[in-house]
Amino acid sequence: MATWENLTDFIRSEYEVTKDTDDELRILIEYEDGRSQVIIIAREILDGREDWVQVASVCGLVADVDLKRFLEEIGETSVVCGAVIMGEHLVLRHALPLENLDINEFTDPLTFVADTADHLEELFFGGDGY
Template sequence: MTSWIEVINYVRLRYEVLEETEEWLRFRLDTAGERTQQVAVHHLPDVDGTAWLEISSPVGRADEIDLRRLLELAGEPEVGGAAVVDGIALLKHVVPLEDLSVREEFERPLGLLVSRADAIEHELTENDHF
């Protein structure tokens, strides 16, 4: 069984951690070209006895982007869905923490989500704010 602490340690060893609390951490990944993308991983409360991780990455400020286009783009990939939290438009994905293979079931969706979020941010804003 994988623990939240194992996920935190995995991230700390591989990525530039920008901010961390007991329940979430925010870090940065390099993407295509000289672009970077921020990502947050939240340890969600147990639901029916199962702990979950939410992986999210910002794509723009909600009041500055075409939200309809965001929803269209978010519907294309195999991972992720769109949300707006505190005025920031995000691409999000949730994985169960129990029996999580950090390399397969965390790293793969993380990479797919971050790559897609960066592409959406670039299309919607033509910038690299996040």
């Protein structure tokens, strides 16, 4: 899978897409316990020439969390993804180059980001808002 079009075709066939634009898809991951997590999959152009895909998920509002404890938890429990602040939100994200991307190189990190974001959202924010 080497193009954004190939990836988005795969995503549309395998996941519940809730938003679909030229450079972004949003999917809903639902868990057996009734929780769910929205995942944002966006096309990014690195240095104006390389296609990358970014997988991101919102955990909660920055104002509502102890960032030190949050980052420590990520350090202890996650091997994939980093935490960033985007506007008022605390977001987990991971990026991958599209060139020569194998499907498992996309699906495994997507699952890790979703599961980690859902875990952190429940642990630190006590709800299921994202």
